[in-house]
Amino acid sequence: MAREMDGKVAVVTGAGSGIGRAIAEKLAQAGAMVAVADINLAGAEQVAQAIVAAGGRAVGVAMDVADEAAVDEAIDGIAAKHGSVDVLVSNAGIQIVDPIVEFKLADWRKILAIHLDGAFLTTRAALRHMYRGKRGGVVIYTGSVHSHTASPLKCAYVTAKHGLLGLARVVAKEGAEHGVRSYVVCPSFVRTPLVDKQIPEQARDLGISEEEVVRKVMLGETVDGEFTTLDDVASTVLFLSAFPSAAFTGQSFLLTHGWVMH
Ligand code: NAD
Numbered sequence: 186m187a188r189e190m191d192g193k194v195a196v197v198t199g200a201g202s203g204i205g206r207a208i209a210e211k212l213a214q215a216g217a218m219v220a221v222a223d224i225n226l227a228g229a230e231q232v233a234q235a236i237v238a239a240g241g242r243a244v245g246v247a248m249d250v251a252d253e254a255a256v257d258e259a260i261d262g263i264a265a266k267h268g269s270v271d272v273l274v275s276n277a278g279i280q281i282v283d284p285i286v287e288f289k290l291a292d293w294r295k296i297l298a299i300h301l302d303g304a305f306l307t308t309r310a311a312l313r314h315m316y317r318g319k320r321g322g323v324v325i326y327t328g329s330v331h332s333h334t335a336s337p338l339k340c341a342y343v344t345a346k347h348g349l350l351g352l353a354r355v356v357a358k359e360g361a362e363h364g365v366r367s368y369v370v371c372p373s374f375v376r377t378p379l380v381d382k383q384i385p386e387q388a389r390d391l392g393i394s395e396e397e398v399v400r401k402v403m404l405g406e407t408v409d410g411e412f413t414t415l416d417d418v419a420s421t422v423l424f425l426s427a428f429p430s431a432a433f434t435g436q437s438f439l440l441t442h443g444w445v446m447h
Contacts, residue, residue, distance in 0.1 A: 188216035189427035194267045196220040196260060198250050198307055199277030201228025203377030204327060204418050208274050211419035212426065213241030217272065220263045222248040224277070250277045250303030260310035269320055272426045273311040275304045276327040280379050282338040282386050293341045300345035304352055312356070312365060321364025323426050324356050327418075328369035330441045336402070338390055346371075350437055357435030368425045369437035372413040373444045374403040408443030 195212045199205040201223030213219045213236045221236070221243050223229035230245035237243055248259040264270050278300055281292045308324055315322030331339060332346040349369050356367035374380055380403070387398045404410045417440050425433070439445055 188214075189423065190272075191216035193217045193271040193426075194220070194263065194269055195272035195274065195426070196222055196246075196263055196270050196307070196311065197274040197276060198222045198248060198303065199327075200274075201225045201232055201245075203379060204372070204375055204415060205274070205276040206232050207415035207419040208276060208422045209243065210236060210239075210241075211416075211423050212272065212274075213243055214239075215423055215427070217426075218242040218244075218267050220244055220246045220259075220267075222246040222250075222259060222277075224249045250275070250307055251298040253306055256303075256306040257310050260307065260314070264314040269317070270311045270314045270322065271320070272323045272325070273307055274325045274327070274422060275307045277303055278327065278379070280339070280342055280383055282342075282383060282390060284338060284390065285340045288340055296341035297345055300342070301348050301352075304349055308352065308356060312360065312363075315360070315365050316363040319364055322360075322366075324353070324360070324365065324367040325422055325425055326353055326367075326369045328371040328437055330371055330373040330439070330444050332369060332371045332437060333439065333445045333447065338387065353437070354435045357431075361431060361434065366428075366431050366434040368433065368435075370418060370421050370425070371437050371439045371441065371445075372418050373407060373441040375413045375415060375418060377415075404442075406444040407441065411442050413440045413442060 195217040197209045200209040200221040221229045221233045226247040233243040233245035326349045329346040331343045353367040388395045
């Protein structure tokens with residue numbers, strides 16, 4: 186039976202863990218050859234091996250998304266070996282929480298480098314292949330509920346996640362004539378290592394218990410007190426990767442349990 190992503194080559198950054206891993210697995214289950222890219226090569230290789238063991242196609246690739254030469258080399262290498270890049274999921278990210286007055290410039294730069302330089306560099310490298318022969322493609326950014334709203338302690342993260350909306354819109358405009366579409370998926374909290382690390386940090390900074398961080402800070406604005414799931418995000422990415430027209434291009438998709446609705 187034909188699957189939605191048969192014959193497609195997908196690059197997913199930050200795919201050695203959490204949301205990126207779930208996206209890589211979902212795209213592979215739908216037939217894509219997936220380059221599992223991560224700064225942590227061992228993690229990426231482990232995910233790629235799990236995909237292959239489950240009958241899919243995947244390779245682990247070392248990539249620091251904030252390193253221009255590393256990104257170009259990795260994406261050019263994937264395209265040379267596998268034919269092109271049809272889907273880029275720019276997902277790698279980190280979180281650092283602190284009040285603005287205590288936020289270190291080095292931490293601000295680190296977040297912007299990974300989220301924004303990383304999105305730009307991977308996009309630029311992938312578009313060069315997608316534009317070739319008008320093959321086209323899909324670029325998806327992992328935004329956040331914080332692409333559309335703000336929370337205390339997250340000045341750099343909120344700034345970066347808002348920035349992705351702008352980049353996606355420019356990709357939609359410039360890419361259209363080349364058959365390229367772009368999207369931002371915007372989840373509320375998903376239980377991953379990135380979130381688990383924040384719970385004690387936020388409890389310390391806000392002077393509340395870890396249970397209150399989860400119930401009030403992370404889920405308090407949702408309509409049902411539920412986390413968004415890995416599968417919610419991965420299924421949305423698959424839907425957008427396979428969608429047959431440019432009807433939604435440039436838009437963001439909120440998966441926030443009613444926290445933010447547009
Ligand atoms: P995670 O920590 O589980 O995974 C992030 C991955 O990115 C790790 O494997 C890490 O090694 C990799 N990475 C970090 N820096 C990198 C770099 N410079 N180059 C390449 N890879 C790098 O986190 P996650 O929760 O799965 O987050 C993935 C994305 O989802 C991030 O962009 C995050 O902001 C976003 N997001 C997460 C949530 C959530 O609640 N977990 C909600 C909304 C958005």
